[in-house]
Amino acid sequence: MSSELAVEARGLGKRYALARQARATTLPERIAQLVRAPFGGDDETLWALRDVAFGIPAGSAVGVIGRNGAGKSTLLKILSRITPPTTGEVRLRGRVGSLLEVGTGFHPELTGRENIFLNGAILGMRRREVAQRFEAIVAFAEVERFLETPVKRYSSGMYVRLAFAVAAHLEPEILVVDEVLAVGDAEFQRKCLGKMGEVAGGGRTVIFVSHAMPAVSALTQRVLLLDHGACVFDGATAEGIARYRALQGGGAGRPGEYRAAGVTAAFGDGDDREDAPGPRNRVRAARVVTSDPGGVHRCGEPLAVEFDLDVPEPTSTLCFSCKLADAEERNIVHLWCFDAATRFRRQAGRYRLRFEVPRARLFLGRYTMRAFLSDRRTNAMYDEQHGICPFEVTMDGVTRDDYAWSAGDCTYLEGAEWVLERVGDAGAQRGRVAP
Amino acid sequence: MRAPPQEYANPPVLVIRPDSARTLGLVGDLWAFRDLLWSLADRDLRLRYRQTALGVAWVVLQPLLGALILTFVFGVVAGLSSDGVPYFRFTFASLAGWGLFAGVLTRASGALVQNAGLIGKVWFPRVVLPASVVPAALLDFAVAVAIVLVMGGMDGALGPGALLAPLWALGLALLAFGCGLVFAALMVSYRDVQHVLPVAMQLLLYASPVAYATSNIPAAWRGLFLLNPVATYLEGMRAALLGTPAPAARTVAVAAGITGAVLFAGQALFRRLERRFADVI
The missing domain is CATH 2.70.50.60 (abc- transporter (atp binding component) like domain)
Known part of the structure; x- marks a missing residue:
């Protein structure tokens, strides 16, 4: 059964009407539009996603990367059933939990305890499930002392910790996560990453969108690289990241x-x-x-x-x-x-x-x-x-005998002096580590 | 322990297609997501009186003040008939029913737009949002009815007809919910609804026998007047709580028929538009 696909997408496409602002949102405007163009033919459209296909085996963690506007969020919204695709289909085997934003539905006036139950219900947990995991959620978020305090009095760090903690204890078979690691401090990010790794390690499927390449390479062996709505690469994470970098460089204008x-x-x-x-x-x-x-x-x-x-x-x-x-x-x-x-x-x-x-x-x-x-x-x-x-x-001009420079030797090269003595002998040799 | 419906708890395969519709109907969706419905209702109730000086006292004060105003305008100034019941008690009983209807309708209509943030970020059957306003409105209604019953008990006018009150309330709530589904779905695309609704509700308040009895309407117009199901339900509600004449079976049948039609049309329209909410809102 391990070869069974948890997620299977075929010919997936999503088209948006481009002139969203110009679209009629009041009745008179709509009527005026109908009079002008009764067949609605003048709408410009944009394919946010076009003909995307992939299969994800159960129990694996896959990263979705790409530049802004590449279609990553649209893909996640389709997978989490928020918006329907325009073309194609997705087959999902197992309960889907999605975390597209940390703290969706949190209400500032409610206390930490009240928000845990509310947010849990919004994310699709039963009250009973939330009650069972309540202790674990509170411990993970480290907010024991503030359970009866309205979250509007929380520091932003506490707020984010609590919000992620609820979502992290959702325990669906397929977890869809959008850029949640963009928030919180380094310590907390490490904790979140650990939690998501645990989810993936526990035989569940994780689909993970991020701009943070270290997180993507730490969590996944495989990535989908999206560009202009199309899936341009599907394979090993290291190569996917390299291609993403190349795309980014290309889009950034003249070098430097x-x-x-x-x-x-x-x-x-x-x-x-x-x-x-x-x-x-x-x-x-x-x-x-x-x-x-x-x-x-x-x-x-x-x-x-x-x-x-x-x-x-x-x-x-x-x-x-x-x-x-x-x-x-x-x-x-x-x-x-x-x-x-x-x-x-x-x-x-x-x-x-x-x-x-x-x-x-x-x-x-x-x-x-x-x-x-x-x-x-x-x-x-x-x-x-x-x-x-x-x-x-x-590394041109920085010479090193016997060994050629290779990527990954280090991240920053520091200069140093070296001194070499033979123990017991007088005198020493000196030299420099370049540059 | 109740197992959640199989479709949501652990679907063998969930297929998402451009045209795929949900498999559970209105009632099935609400039942499957009853915990969410309850959590949202609970949130609204908790928040309603937070940071108010008088707190829960407003549940009682609001209808009392409303009834006082209507009593003064229609009973004292205009001198209309109230079927022999003390005018204040008459308007208070009517307002209990009207409050249920108006509360469900207006809050359900705004429920999607007010929760736009949720709609864009999480999936759940959207019908849960308008439905989640019903418990709070029912609670208000229950409190108002209790007050009417206490007043009635003091006058010795309370009969076994009071047992029918929940049925009339059900009629009002279902009718309001049906209308609410229509307006909520339309408001996602057309915010005009937001502006039209208060005016329409005001109009309906005066076109329904809230501050006066139907017996004030000339007999020639009464048939037309009672095509408004709200009028029938309010008459019924007063019959139950105050012992005034009950509406005829025929008008009740008409009201029930209209309610069913509105509810059906409302949920059909809602379902049709539901999948586009996240893109438009």
């Missing part, structure tokens, strides 16, 4: 550079004073200045990262930070500008921010940047960019 939509000139090339700063604080452009042209950097050489920031609304706690992430989306370098005296906290305008790393020792591989423009006090995220400014690091 990023420009916000509509920005044509930046960093002083052309007249960048022409375009208006816009109403909101944003990252206007970003670039990685690599040692070699074409977004190629030699390990150990100086590296600079530059940003054009539009700050029409300065705030006293405005923060900018960026991270350099490797191909598996692990953050390797973190740079920030949180200084209390920074001028963009007081004065509106366009700013150019430059970070200089004297010896950037990123290891062989492909990298992208993440940038965050936020307010520390209100937690407002003005701008958040992921996977921008793709660049590549080579």
Whole structure:
């Protein structure tokens, strides 16, 4: 029976009417539309998912990856019966539990205890089941002392822990999970991941959407890679992630550079004073200045990262930070500008921010940047960019005898001096570990 | 321990197709998801009087104040007949029935739009949402009826007819639920319903014998007037609680027929539109 497919999809497609905003939502509009186009032929449509087919054996964990808008959420919504497909069919063997959002149906005025029962019922558990697992849920969420407190008084961490805990104890045969690990602290994420691994290990099927590649590779051996609504890859996780990275790089524009939509000139090339700063604080452009042209950097050489920031609304706690992430989306370098005296906290305008790393020792591989423009006090995220400014690091010029460099040797290369002595003899040999 | 229906607990194979409909009917869905229905009703009840100074006292105060106003306007100022029952008790009994009808109808109509977040993120038979407003409305009704009975007991006017009250209440609740299904399903696409509904309810309040007895309607118009099933049920409710004349069997049959038709049409429309709710809401 182990070869039996728990999920089987054939020719799956979902079409949305594109002009959602323009669609009639009041009766007079609808009537006007009917008068204009009585056969409704002028609706533009978008295939969010098209002709997708796959089979997932019972007891396995499969990741669904792809860029934003690739159709991942649509696929999960069809699998969890929230929306019907336009074409094709899915066969599901076993009870499906879906967790598309942490804390769906939580009510801020209700206490922790009340919300556990309500949320459990919403996720499809019987009251009896919730009662049986109540202790385990509370222990997992670590909220014993706050059970009688309305969740509106919870910290965001407690809230998320409680919400995930209820869902994690759902115990369906097929668990469908969307990007829940995007929330919570590292400790909690590890716990969630452990719980999901346990579910998969226990013979149940897990379908897992995430942008967090470390989580995907830790949890799954197989991934479906979606792009523009089609399944472009179905196979081993490592290869799927590599292909996803390639897609992302392709979509991010010129190597080493990023420009916000509509920005044509930046960093002083052309007249960048022409375009208006816009109403909101944003990252206007970003670039990685690599040692070699074409977004190629030699390990150990100086590296600079530059940003054009539009700050029409300065705030006293405005923060900018960026991270350099490797191909598996692990953050390797973190740079920030949180200084209390920074001028963009007081004065509106366009700013150019430059970070200089004297010896950037990123290891062989492909990298992208993440940038965050936020307010520390209100937690407002003005701008958040992921996977921008793709660049590549080579080991050219960093020589090592006998062994060639290979990916995976390390994530960051540190320079060091070495000293070698023969025990009992006088004198020592000295050398350097590059770069 | 009751085992959940096989279809939901452990389906051998669940097939999702563009046109696949659910296999359980209205009643089957509600029964299979009774725990969710109860949890939602429980949530609404718990939240209703949280952060209010008078709390549960509002269950009693609301109909009392309503009855006072209607008594003043129709009984004192307009001087209409109330079939010989003290006017205040008359309007209070009517309002108990009307409150049940209006409460179920308006809250059921808004139930989908108010829970849009759930509809986009979790699957369950959507009919659970409008149905979950019924228990709270029934509770309000039960409290109001208890007050009427206490007032009646003091006057010594309470008869065995009171035992029929639940039947009239059932008629009102089912009729309101049927209408609620229609409006709830339409409101997902057309928020106009939200604006039309309060006006329509106001109109129906005056077109139904809530603040006056049907005997005030000229005999020539009475046949037409009683085509409104709400009128029949309210007359019945008062007959049960106050001992006024009961409606004729023929009008009761008409009201029951209309109720059945509305309920059937409501659930048919709801089912037809249900699968698109998540895409449109």
